[in-house]
Amino acid sequence: MGKSSKEQFGAYAEAYVTSNLHAKGKDLFILEQLVKERDYQSIIDIATGGGHVAKKLAAYAKDIVAVDLTPEMLAVAKKHLSDAGINHVQYVEASxxxxxxxxxxxxxxxxxxAAHHFINVTKFLNETYRVLSKEGRFFLLDNVAFEDDVVxxxxxxxxxxxxxxxxxxxxKSQWISMVEQAGFTVKHMHTFxxxxxxxxxxxxxQxxxxxxxxxxxxxxxxxxxVKDALCIKExxxxxxxxxGQSILLEAIKG
Structure with a gap:
């Protein structure tokens, strides 16, 4: 049996703070550009991991909450942000x-x-919809599988x-369907x-x-x-x- 997410990320928390794939990326840059378009009272970073989203968006709201299932991950995220002079983020241990x-x-x-680690994606989407205000924005960024079943x-x-x-x-098609079934209206999707x-x-x-x-x-x-589709180089x-591929999906709560 494989490790649970809590066990896995508790053991490797620091590595996810320093990982270039998590700390940087075009998706994080575009997310900030899209967030800049409006003013926000309160932001939730769900499954914050190393705190990279909370760090990037901290300037856009005084009320910002970083949630993670793993206490070790929250601890390294808090240190990461505190070392950057960001001290107004609230850290909450939760699924x-x-x-x-x-x-x-x-x-x-x-x-x-993070969502590729979730056991119940439907419940995650329903919970996200619930805690958002009417016309609240939801950004989902994650690795995606190819549409071809074999790949x-x-x-x-x-x-x-x-x-x-x-x-x-x-x-990608599954995400659009699931997000819409949760009640959101999908506005845009960027593929990377x-x-x-x-x-x-x-x-x-390790x-x-x-x-x-x-x-x-x-x-x-x-x-x-499959090797061609995944561009495997040796x-x-x-x-x-x-x-692989990843997406940034923007949705609005109706």
Missing amino acids: AENLPFEDERFDLAVNRI DNAYNELEKKRDGSHVRAYK EKPFLFQDWTDRV FTSTQKQELSSWMNQLPAS DHAGVHSFK
Whole structure:
């Protein structure tokens, strides 16, 4: 049985603060540009992880709450933001599927690079809808699977082999459907190419050399069509890099 998200991120919290994939990225830049368009009274960063969203958006609201299931992650996020001089963020230990806030508490909600770990995405979306005020904005940023079923299955199996807390990266079409079923109106969706460097990607979860070799060999044996779709590149040591996709989806509460 794989690790739970709480166990996984408790063990590797610091690595997610320093990870370039989490700390930087075009998605984070575009998120800030979109958030700048309006004024907000209160912001919730759901599954804050290393605190990168809360840090980026802290200038746009005095009332900002960072939520995470893992106390170790909240501790490193708080230190990360405090070291940057950001001291007005409230940190709350809670599940994304069970947010401890009253209805319509926030007018902006963000969830970034986390939903693929959630057991119950429907409940997460319903909870996000509940805590947002009418016409509140919701930004979902996450890795997504390809629409092709074979590539979808291979990518999700790859993620699961590397991280036992991975549940599912959904297709773009599935996200649009699920978000709309929760009551939101989808306004925009940006799609990004997401490059992964194999060594960094496996180092972040403290893979041993043997584990890296086994995963690299498994990737090498994937069908050619899947390897092409994921742009798997190899060098003398095995897999060097591959590419996935991620999205930034903007939705409004009706």
